[in-house]
Amino acid sequence: MNGYFTAAVAGLVAGGTYALLGVCAVFTYRLVAVVDFVGAAIGTAGAFAFAMSAELGLPLWSCTLAGIVVGGVVGGAVGWIMTHWFADAAASTKAAVAVALLVGLAAIGLRITGGQHPHAFPVLFEGSAFRLAGVEITNASLATLILALLFTLGADLFLSRSHVGLQLRALSERPMAAELIGIPVRNLSLCVWVVGGAATAFALILIAPQRAPNFLALSLLVVPALAAALIGFFRDFWATLAGGIAMGVMEGITAATPGLGEYRAAVPFLVILCVLLWSQRGVRFDDAR
Structure with missing residues (x-):
């Protein structure tokens, strides 16, 4: 039993990452x-811009800044495509474009970074914060959890309390009406993509040293991120935060279970399936009656 508790604590590291990426998706x-x-x-x-800058011998703070800027710029470029070419498209079309951009960015990233050629990702926050249940919690892992909590709190307060946040909610819910009353729809949309890209880049800079150092592996973290977002039904930041952390804990426990360790990567897919089935329970019940 103690072994499972230790595995659950170890899973908090991945859970913080999933939570942060999921909150960014929401x-x-x-x-x-x-x-x-x-x-x-x-x-x-952005994370690879950070690593490649560090390989050039630049100071760590400037490498971090470079990674965040690249994340923001790439996010802005994706946002420009979405807002200028697909602003009035259906949700399914936008999702398909996003998948196509994922494939395109992954292909370009693998080419630029040398495919499976490993890159050294410096640890931004070195050292150990404390030990919990015999598991060493590093400063980088703790920073990821704190960043996920702060971004969740900030996003929630921003949307519910600030004037710009209310404008952005109007943009999402009634884009045509928002444009008619003078809200700068395209500029605000681009800002959202830039901020999301910069925040995601910083998150991956923090956790990249603990992951496989190749572009595709980090890009596919979108799966657990979207699973966490789905737990919050793409609306609730706090449910997404809790879901991401819980999913990391589930992965840790799965990894420690004999015979199931090699299937730990399937946890996000199972979460997505369970949430989708749960969301359709009312329809199935009505059909059964």
Whole structure:
């Protein structure tokens, strides 16, 4: 039993990452009504800009800034495509475009970064914060959890309390009406993509040293991110935060269970399936009656 508790604590590291990426996906969806399949790939571009800058011998702070800027720029580029070419498209079309951009960014990223050629990702926050249940919680892992909590709190307060946040909600829910009353729809949409790209890049800079150092592996973190967002039904930031952390804990427990460790990567897919089945329970019940 103690072994499972230790595995659950170890899973908090991944859970913080999933929660942060999931909250970024909810933030994008609530403001520009796009399921952000490409978000993790945008952040990965920033993370590799950070690593490649460090390989040139630049100071760590400037490498971090470079990674965040690249994430914001790539996010802005994706946002420009979505707002100028697909602003009035159906939600399914926007989702398909986002998937296509994910594939395109992954292909370009693999080419630029040398495919499976490993890159050294410096640890932004070195050292151990404390030990819990025999598991060493690093400063980087703790920073990821704190960042996920702060971004969740900030996004929630921003949308519910600020004037700009209310404008952005109007943009998402009634884009044509928002434009008619003078809200700068395209500029605000671009800002959302830039902020989301920068935040995702910083998150992946923090956790990249603990992951496989290739572009595709980091880009595919979009799967657990969207699973966490789905737990909050792409509306509730706090449910997404809790869902992401819980999913990391589930992965840790699965990894420690004999015979199931090699299937830990299937946890996000099972979560997505269960949430979708739960969301259709009313329809199935009505059909059964």
